Each structure stands twice: as C-alpha cells, then as structure tokens.
Amino acid sequence: MQIKVLGAGGNIGNSGILVKDNSTTILLDYGLNPGKNIVHPLHVRPKDLTALITTHAHLDHIGYEPYLYIDGNVPHYATKVTIELTELLLYDLINISGDKLPFTQQEVKKLVRMSKAIEYEEPFNINGIETEFFNAGHIPGSSMVYMKGSKRVLYTGDINHIQTRLLTPASYDLPEVDYIVSECTYAMQDHPEREQEEKKLIDFSNEIIEDGGTVLVPAFAVGRAQELAEIYYSYNFKHDVYMDGMALTVNDILLNNPQFLRDPEFLRNALGRLNYVNGWEDRRKIVKEPAVIISPAGMLMGGASVFYSKKISKNPKNGIAIVAYQVEGTPGRSLVEEGSLNFNGNHYSVNAKVGKFDLSSHSGRSQLLQMFKSLKGSPKIILVHGEQENCEAFALELNSMGLNATCARTGEVIE
Ligand SMILES: [Zn+2]
Structure with a gap:
C-alpha cells in the first residue's frame, strides 16, 4: 500500500x-x-x-x-x-x-x-x-x-x-x-472550555445590543450557523436573532437528515425562534436594529456578511463576533490581525468592537x-x-x- x-x-x-x-x-x-x-x-x-x-x-x-x-x-x-x-x-x-x-x-x-x-x-x-x-x-x-x-x-x-x-x-x-x-x-x-466561550459570546451580544448596537456573527453556512442558533436558544437570548444567506438552505438539508444531528428536535426549536432574512430590503433595515445577525460567509469571503461587515464596522456601538479560524489572505484574517477590513484592495477602518470566541x-x-x-x-x-x-x-x-x-x-x- x-x-x-x-x-x-x-x-x-x-x-x-x-x-x-x-x-x-x-x-x-x-x-x-x-x-x-x-x-x-x-x-x-x-x-x-x-x-x-x-x-x-x-x-x-x-x-x-x-x-x-x-x-x-x-x-x-x-x-x-x-x-x-x-x-x-x-x-x-x-x-x-x-x-x-x-x-x-x-x-x-x-x-x-x-x-x-x-x-x-x-x-x-x-x-x-x-x-x-x-x-x-x-x-x-x-x-x-x-x-x-x-x-x-x-x-x-x-x-x-x-x-x-x-x-x-x-x-x-x-x-x-x-x-x-x-x-x-x-x-x-488547546481550546478553552466551550461553555465559557458560549457565555462570553452571549455577554458580548447582550452588551452591544443593550447599548443600541447591532452584532454581526460571520459564520460558515454548514454547522457553525446552526450551532450558533442553538447557543442563543440555549441561553434564552431575549433579543432578535436573524439568519441570512446559504445557511437557510443548509438548515433544511440538516433537518432532512436528522441521523447526523445530536438532537434534531432541539435544532428545529432553535431555528424556529430565528428571524429569517428575505432579500435586500430586510438587510438594509436590520443592519440598523439592536439585534444579532448570523450570516455566511464565515471568513467574509462573500455572501451577505460582506455587506453587513462594511455597514456594521463603522459604528463604535456595534460589534463583530469572530467564531472561527480565519485563513490567511481572507478579509476575516485582516479584521482579526490588523483591525481593518480589506475587500479586493479597498480598506475599511473598523470602529465596531471585535470579539473573538473559540467555538472550534x-x-x-x-x-x-x-x-x-x-x-x-x-x-x-x-x-x-x-x-x-x-x-x-x-x-x-x-x-x-x-x-x-x-x-x-x-x-x-x-x-
Ligand atoms: Zn473541515
């Protein structure tokens, strides 16, 4: 062999x-x-x-x-x-x-x-x-x-x-x-205790929203977006949580394949509590709301998270929660390492708070x-x-x- x-x-x-x-x-x-x-x-x-x-x-x-x-x-x-x-x-x-x-x-x-x-x-x-x-x-x-x-x-x-x-x-x-x-x-x-990271994410989200800001969580459409929905649901999160993009299609695929999930019923309930984003009118509206927005792509390489990050990064009251490894050369990596966004050579300064949470x-x-x-x-x-x-x-x-x-x-x- x-x-x-x-x-x-x-x-x-x-x-x-x-x-x-x-x-x-x-x-x-x-x-x-x-x-x-x-x-x-x-x-x-x-x-x-x-x-x-x-x-x-x-x-x-x-x-x-x-x-x-x-x-x-x-x-x-x-x-x-x-x-x-x-x-x-x-x-x-x-x-x-x-x-x-x-x-x-x-x-x-x-x-x-x-x-x-x-x-x-x-x-x-x-x-x-x-x-x-x-x-x-x-x-x-x-x-x-x-x-x-x-x-x-x-x-x-x-x-x-x-x-x-x-x-x-x-x-x-x-x-x-x-x-x-x-x-x-x-x-x-080594990764820190997962529950501790979940709590940090909830606290970060609550603080931003109670100060009138919006929280963007760029997330992979497969797995991470659904896990985030379950985390907010588990902690009985009081504010609005929106989900956008390809993650919504993935939700249906996963619910149709329950044998690959730890607790399909729990996921169904968690997803049921979300607000689904439907088109650009919704996006332009919610980006100014005190809420959490879960959106692909996870490394800001495309998808609606690019639009959201440009808008949300301007206001110091807002927050961006990074919840995954950011590969070298992606806008997500430049956000984490340099504190600025870089889309195709165009730089955007970031005034919003950036939080990092290890949910590997x-x-x-x-x-x-x-x-x-x-x-x-x-x-x-x-x-x-x-x-x-x-x-x-x-x-x-x-x-x-x-x-x-x-x-x-x-x-x-x-x-
Ligand atoms: Zn993988």
Missing part, C-alpha cells in the same frame, strides 16, 4: 490523499483554498482513479472535486448529507468564483450523479478494499475513513472529539491500523494526543492539515513519546 499526500502537507486547506493498493487507487478529498488566489492539490488523472471518497463538505476538502469529472466518471462515496451539502457548496463556489475555476455546473451534476450514499459503521467494498466510515464530529455528516487492503489505513479528515450542541463527538475507540493520516490543525493549542470544530492538542495514545498497535502517524512549524514540532513530540510520527509534505509518498 502506498499513500501520497496531494495537498495540505504543512498547511491548513486544499486536502487530497491518494491511497494505492495493487490495482486500486482511491482519492480521499480534493479541495481548494478559498483565498484570493485559488490553490488546488497536486494533479491526478481521473482515469487512474478507482473511486473518490469525500470526508466532509468543506471547500478545502471538496472544492476541486468537479475537476475530476471534466473527463471522468469516477464513482464517489460519502454520507448522504455530505453529498447534498457538497452539491450546494459547489454551486455556490461557481457562482462566486466561476471565472477562476476550470469546471462548471455540468461537472458538479456529474459528481452528484456518480455519488453513492454510505452510512456510518456499515462496511462496503471498493474493488477489494474493505471500507468503513466513522463519525468525525466535525460538521454534520463528517467521516473518518477506514480502509483495509494489503495494509490498513485510517484517514481522519477533519475531526472533533469535543461534543458541541449540534454534534456528537468523534470516538477514541478506533480500529487497529498500520497507518493513520491525521489532521493536526490545533497540534500546539477541530480537536485541540489534548484531544489529538489522547487519540494517538489510545491507538491500538503501533501505526505510522502521518500528520497533515497543520501549519508546517506546528506539524513538525508535534511529530517530534509524538516520537519522543515512543510513537512513530511524521509531518508529511505535499508530494510526499509513504510506503
């Missing part, structure tokens, strides 16, 4: 892992980086692929998949909700960045047509490779992928071992393998350590999807504990 890292070797983003075993070649994820310049993983020929597997519907794991369908008919496997969300996100990507992409809606349609929905913990066979998905706890439908051919390998995709209001966590009880390919986004950082959907350092320590056997640990320096330091540390770890570079082949 041979594992080749096609992307996210020493960086966070554009993921792609190629697993070859005799005559079978399986590609796990094929994403792109949603920065100013689109970065995709190393090239692979569709005709060399036996199958494509998607771990979860985030652009850095799915964004380049349609490329494989320009001239190919690769069978695609993912959970049902991942397939539905992938379709939605890819259409949106083409709407926003179509002129920078080598594919169109046609290829997305083909990808969906070639897709087969797989349940968690129900083994299936790909040309002699026994394959199984396990809940990864990262976003609804996210999977870890186990494959058994001449060797056994587990790819974590993105994982979270911490329970959230929306999702049940990934389990530490994993099958014995020879290789584990793992993300290490937070190899060197990735395991922190302690959880990653616990996972590696509880692995059965002594698998080779291949670290990807982490910043180079952190990834290397973490591999050294794991090795000093008697484990067998390496920080993989993009292009590296592990036999």
Whole structure:
C-alpha cells in the first residue's frame, strides 16, 4: 500500500490523499483554498482513479472535486448529507468564483450523479478494499475513513472529539491500523472550555445590543450557523436573532437528515425562534436594529456578511463576533490581525468592537494526543492539515513519546 499526500502537507486547506493498493487507487478529498488566489492539490488523472471518497463538505476538502469529472466518471462515496451539502457548496463556489475555476455546473451534476450514499459503521467494498466510515464530529455528516487492503489505513479528515450542541463527538475507540493520516490543525493549542466561550459570546451580544448596537456573527453556512442558533436558544437570548444567506438552505438539508444531528428536535426549536432574512430590503433595515445577525460567509469571503461587515464596522456601538479560524489572505484574517477590513484592495477602518470566541470544530492538542495514545498497535502517524512549524514540532513530540510520527509534505509518498 502506498499513500501520497496531494495537498495540505504543512498547511491548513486544499486536502487530497491518494491511497494505492495493487490495482486500486482511491482519492480521499480534493479541495481548494478559498483565498484570493485559488490553490488546488497536486494533479491526478481521473482515469487512474478507482473511486473518490469525500470526508466532509468543506471547500478545502471538496472544492476541486468537479475537476475530476471534466473527463471522468469516477464513482464517489460519502454520507448522504455530505453529498447534498457538497452539491450546494459547489454551486455556490461557481457562482462566486466561476471565472477562476476550470469546471462548471455540468461537472458538479456529474459528481452528484456518480455519488453513492454510505452510512456510518456499515462496511462496503471498493474493488477489494474493505471500507468503513466513522463519525468525525466535525460538521454534520463528517467521516473518518477506514480502509483495509494489503495494509490498513485510517484517514481522519477533519475531526472533533469535543461534543458541541449540534454534534456528537468523534470516538477514541478506533480500529487497529498500520497507518493513520491525521489532521493536526490545533497540534500546539488547546481550546478553552466551550461553555465559557458560549457565555462570553452571549455577554458580548447582550452588551452591544443593550447599548443600541447591532452584532454581526460571520459564520460558515454548514454547522457553525446552526450551532450558533442553538447557543442563543440555549441561553434564552431575549433579543432578535436573524439568519441570512446559504445557511437557510443548509438548515433544511440538516433537518432532512436528522441521523447526523445530536438532537434534531432541539435544532428545529432553535431555528424556529430565528428571524429569517428575505432579500435586500430586510438587510438594509436590520443592519440598523439592536439585534444579532448570523450570516455566511464565515471568513467574509462573500455572501451577505460582506455587506453587513462594511455597514456594521463603522459604528463604535456595534460589534463583530469572530467564531472561527480565519485563513490567511481572507478579509476575516485582516479584521482579526490588523483591525481593518480589506475587500479586493479597498480598506475599511473598523470602529465596531471585535470579539473573538473559540467555538472550534477541530480537536485541540489534548484531544489529538489522547487519540494517538489510545491507538491500538503501533501505526505510522502521518500528520497533515497543520501549519508546517506546528506539524513538525508535534511529530517530534509524538516520537519522543515512543510513537512513530511524521509531518508529511505535499508530494510526499509513504510506503
Ligand atoms: Zn473541515
């Protein structure tokens, strides 16, 4: 068995892992980086692929998949909700960045047509490779992928071992393998207590609104927006909460796939308490109201959150709550690091208060350590999807504990 890292070797983003075993070649994820310049993983020929597997519907794991369908008919496997969300996100990507992409809606349609929905913990066979998905706890439908051919390998995709209001966590009880390919986004950082961060967000929102201001929460449409709705609902938040954009379509997809949610009824109730934004008239009105606005995109890369952030940032009474990791080169990152907004080279100064709340959907350092320590056997640990320096330091540390770890570079082949 041979594992080749096609992307996210020493960086966070554009993921792609190629697993070859005799005559079978399986590609796990094929994403792109949603920065100013689109970065995709190393090239692979569709005709060399036996199958494509998607771990979860985030652009850095799915964004380049349609490329494989320009001239190919690769069978695609993912959970049902991942397939539905992938379709939605890819259409949106083409709407926003179509002129920078080598594919169109046609290829997305083909990808969906070639897709087969797989349940968690129900083994299936790909040309002699026994394959199984396990809940990864990262976003609804996210999977870890186990494959058994001449060797056994587990790819974590993105994982979270911490329970959230929306999702049940990934389990530490994993099958014995020879290789584990793992993300290490937070190899060197632990997350604060989640409930404490939730309370801080509620306090921040209350203070701004009681002072007559508006709170913008830029949020990923998939998972984060719904979790935020559940947080405001859990704390019996007294003020108006609006939700806008693609998150509203995602709400319906998630409620139609309740098996991927921790408590579907709770989500239904939380969403029922929201005000849904309907068009530009609504947007121009609510941006002046004492209320919370939850809106994609989470890194201010597009969507209504761009409009809201320009308006809301002017007034010192207003607030912007950052609730997710902001990738380098995004307007969200410049807001967090420089305290200003930068949209296509146009700078906007920010007078509003900016709050940061750690509601990560990735395991922190302690959880990653616990996972590696509880692995059965002594698998080779291949670290990807982490910043180079952190990834290397973490591999050294794991090795000093008697484990067998390496920080993989993009292009590296592990036999
Ligand atoms: Zn992800």
